[in-house]
Amino acid sequence: MSHRIGPEEAKLREEICVLSASLFNRGYGCGASGNVSVLTEAGMIVSPTGSSMGRLDPERLSLVAPDGTHLAGDRPSKEAFLHLAMYEERPEMRSVVHLHSTHSVALSCLEEIDPEDVLPPITAYYVMRVGRCPLVPYFAPGDRALAEAVRGVARHAHAMLLANHGPVVAGKGLDAAVAAAEELEETAKLYLMLRGEKTRFLTQAQVADLRLRFPS
Template identity: 45%
Template structure:
């Protein structure tokens, strides 16, 4: 099957991103999913696919009505992805993994439900921002998709209790970058003893003023 240049590039970006995340242990087995916006629908990884072994031709192509046009069976989280795209026109890519330290954070206890981690590093503040916790529901639960859609315009992502992060951004690559920064911050937080203090109000204000940080 042949694809136009833009779609072929997006398929390749999904595969490269998936392989990178898998190789570095951000996801294991067939966990996680990635999607990208098209002018007339979306690309999304197939259900039960290993992100480390994606074939560009197997990535599901879905039309605006949610019907599969080509490729494998879409991930069971398709409704979640569609809800974010419908609510936020700037979003071009979404990444969901079961990253170890972020899942562990939900088991050990997040900083708060509105902010799963405190603002302990400048890059966490600039590249990620506020990330709320969504309490556990089974994978693919439509209620989760609705909850996430309602947050799509105000944050860059959410953390699903016992399941892991969902991040959205202006491209698949940028969504993965934000997810990686979130996972690294969780790792730093869990490994620190005593826990570090958050950046103070003056430091946060400077990051907002100089870099346009959303905190």
């Protein structure tokens, strides 16, 4: 499986590795958990299976066709199908970040959360970067039925939380996807910190105003 990496793709691969390492080094993942992808004309570039986000090699990133065929690089993440499902439903999105970040995973285990939207509007930046985040029911890692569940939710939201698993967030570019995933994790942290406290969330009018000012 040979593939010639041009200068633009080489730069993109380097950016994937740099941002993945940044996420890992700040505690957004551990071990070999989490994966990042970017959609290109050549196919989907995604982190390989069993790899640490903190130590990715640009030249060894996987290249996968839209139908899931492995084209080049190391064997792709077993969760690559989640990324493909998101791209199929939201073709305007060009990058997907899937994390096992601590606070988002903790949030995904709570019985109290609304499966239609797991977090209240705590901050303006959460509304602007994430907006709405439904909960996807639990499936075992690697279960292909999860792709159909993700596909169904992706029709209505670009960010979602997999029950007892972690977030999947898409963006129109790599920076946007990473920023939205970071915002989701930090808002989950805030929610857990504020549980039991009398909390002032943004009002419906404030949320509506933000959506007018900053359309997604």
